[in-house]
Amino acid sequence: MPRDATDTRIAVLGLGYVGLPLALALARNRFDVTGFDTSTATVNALREGRDPNGEVSDDAVAASSVTYTHTAADLAGCSVFIIAVPTPITDAKAPDLNPILNACATIAPHLTDGALVILESTVYPGVTEEVCGPALAAGSGLEPGRQIKLAYSPERVNPGDAEHSMENVVKIIAAQDAETLARVEAIYAPVVKAGLHRASSIATAEAAKVIENTQRDLNIALVNEFSLIFSRLGLDTLEVLEAAGTKWNFLPFRPGLVGGHCIGVDPYYLTYRAEQMGYHPQVILAGRRINDQMGAHVAQMLVKAMLSRDIGVRGARVLVLGYTFKENCADTRNTKVADIVSELAAYSVSVDVYDPWVGTDRLSLEHHVNGIETLENGTYDAVVVAVGHQEFVEMGSDALRKLGKPGAVLFDIKGVFGKSGSDLRL
Numbered sequence: 001m002p003r004d005a006t007d008t009r010i011a012v013l014g015l016g017y018v019g020l021p022l023a024l025a026l027a028r029n030r031f032d033v034t035g036f037d038t039s040t041a042t043v044n045a046l047r048e049g050r051d052p053n054g055e056v057s058d059d060a061v062a063a064s065s066v067t068y069t070h071t072a073a074d075l076a077g078c079s080v081f082i083i084a085v086p087t088p089i090t091d092a093k094a095p096d097l098n099p100i101l102n103a104c105a106t107i108a109p110h111l112t113d114g115a116l117v118i119l120e121s122t123v124y125p126g127v128t129e130e131v132c133g134p135a136l137a138a139g140s141g142l143e144p145g146r147q148i149k150l151a152y153s154p155e156r157v158n159p160g161d162a163e164h165s166m167e168n169v170v171k172i173i174a175a176q177d178a179e180t181l182a183r184v185e186a187i188y189a190p191v192v193k194a195g196l197h198r199a200s201s202i203a204t205a206e207a208a209k210v211i212e213n214t215q216r217d218l219n220i221a222l223v224n225e226f227s228l229i230f231s232r233l234g235l236d237t238l239e240v241l242e243a244a245g246t247k248w249n250f251l252p253f254r255p256g257l258v259g260g261h262c263i264g265v266d267p268y269y270l271t272y273r274a275e276q277m278g279y280h281p282q283v284i285l286a287g288r289r290i291n292d293q294m295g296a297h298v299a300q301m302l303v304k305a306m307l308s309r310d311i312g313v314r315g316a317r318v319l320v321l322g323y324t325f326k327e328n329c330a331d332t333r334n335t336k337v338a339d340i341v342s343e344l345a346a347y348s349v350s351v352d353v354y355d356p357w358v359g360t361d362r363l364s365l366e367h368h369v370n371g372i373e374t375l376e377n378g379t380y381d382a383v384v385v386a387v388g389h390q391e392f393v394e395m396g397s398d399a400l401r402k403l404g405k406p407g408a409v410l411f412d413i414k415g416v417f418g419k420s421g422s423d424l425r426l
Contacts, residue, residue: 009034010187011078013103015042015068017055017261017331018120018155019084021166022191023066024056029190033066034074036106043070054330054357055159075110080187083107083132084120084155086261086333093268093288095124097131104132108139111148116183118151122266124210124273125203128152129176151175151184152202154209159260159329170194174205213266214284219253220263221287224294227255227426231301237426238415255426256414257298257336257386258291260325264334295339298413298426302382303347305409305424311381314348319380319403322387323355323363323371327414330357332367337386341369352380356391377402381409385422388414397421 008031012023015037023035037043045052049062067074075081085099100121107117117136119128128151133144142148153173158164171192175181181198188196199205227237237255244250258264267288271281303313325335341351353369363371383404385392392400397417401410412422419425 008032008080009078010080010082011036011075011107012082012084013037013106014083014085014099014121015039015046016084016086017053017159018157019082020046020051020053020056020061021157022082022084022120022155024060024064025166025191026187027064027066031187034078035066035068036072036075037068037070038102040070043068053159072106072110075107078107078110079112079114080116080118080183081107081111082118082120087121087123087265087269088261088334089265089268095269095272097123097127100127100132101135104135105139108136111136111140111142113142113147114149115142115147116149116151116180118153118184118187120153120155122154122209122213122262122269123206124269125206126273128202128206145176149176149180149183150202151180152205153184153188154205156212159326159331167191167193170197172197172199172205172208174199174202176202207270210266210270213263214270217258217263217267217291218284218287219251220256220258221290223253224255224258224290224426228290228297236419239419254415255294257294257325257339259334259336260331261333264288264291264325264336292336292339294426295336296343298384298386298411299340299343299347301424302344302384302409302411303349305411306382309407309409311407311409315350316381317350317352317379318344318382318384319375320351320353320384320386321355321392321400322385322389323353323358323367323369324387324389327388328357328390332358332362338367338369340384340386355387355389357389375403378405380404382411383408384411384413385416386413388416392416 010031011034012019013036015035023033027033042052046068049058051061083103085103088096090096136148137144156169173184173196175184230237267284271284274281306313323337324332344351352372353363354372360371360373363369383400393416410422411424413426415425
């Protein structure tokens with residue numbers, strides 16, 4: 001494939017945090033790119049030059065040559081299809097492959113002999129070849145491995161992190177054969193300046209991706225368990241970690257809420273596959289149980305602190321600052337702040353949520369919480385800094401305290417203000 005690839009049309013399916021930056025980067029490198037998303041609102045916003053997720057600048061969207069569509073027929077004529085759709089979990093903590101299967105069903109009628117399909121979504125080892133392959137074959141009548149070539153190149157996007165952008169992080173690529181791997185390399189090499197890592201097989205690449213976040217999940221689970229223990233001992237966890245961190249090989253993880261589309265989800269993909277193979281994981285699932293309970297633990301800590309100050313809990317007003325799964329981004333997928341709000345509601349607490357990155361309509365319609373647009377001083381019995389958005393950091397702890405009534409509790413979950421800047425922290 002020539003570097004300018006002027007004879008190649010690439011379709012990117014899924015125009016979220018992964019797909020949109022990829023589509024724009026491919027277009028900047030002279031590829032003919034069609035961006036497809038099932039959301040009419042997303043496509044319309046992109047056509048107007050706006051990224052509805054706020055991750056890419058409006059100027060970059062408006063200047064791009066990407067063609068945006070929600071019509072599957074517009075995929076006809078593409079020879080490369082990159083699937084970058086979400087891979088969530090069900091309520092039973094099992095992989096939900098429906099977004100991937102729907103993407104396969106969308107592109108299958110438009111596949112021709114020699115088409116290349118690259119999956120970027122996080123999956124367990126085997127999905128690309130054992131799930132996508134048959135789905136594509138059923139919808140196209142073409143044979144995977146011979147008429148349809150399969151490849152895998154997992155995303156490593158970190159929303160809100162401009163430093164570790166797609167171009168600046170080494171990208172794993174894998175394919176069914178050497179010839180296909182060369183095609184994949186020709187697509188990604190001009191885009192990813194940090195370089196490519198060629199995995200020996202698609203399953204190896206799938207496994208590598210799924211353990212990246214599983215490892216981080218377990219490390220955070222360990223310090224979260226430290227926090228659960230130290231709170232009972234009356235110790236400040238961050239002070240303990242600071243002291244332990246003076247040792248050269250102590251890892252600098254901190255306790256916190258573990259949500260989002262990756263860290264809180266990916267381990268279940270690996271454990272699902274392990275159980276299919278007859279192995280019941282113990283450490284990974286134990287870590288997940290710890291991290292899944294932290295939202296409720298935060299709420300219970302707050303209730304105890306309020307009671308210790310003779311603040312009546314039933315009917316109390318609590319302000320939760322931040323609702324996204326991490327700071328400085330608009331992504332609310334699998335946010336564990338929801339667990340805090342839900343647990344406080346179980347105590348008959350009235351909760352307001354303020355997040356400058358998330359509109360009140362989204363908070364109300366998508367998440368069913370009481371989002372507010374403005375902050376008023378002297379209103380609340382407790383203030384919880386749930387997400388360390390830069391806006392809250394710049395306000396400072398003194399300004400945040402003023403949002404509460406005299407004697408109100410300030411809970412800085414992230415520990416961004418230091419011990420003296422709050423009443424509680426994990």
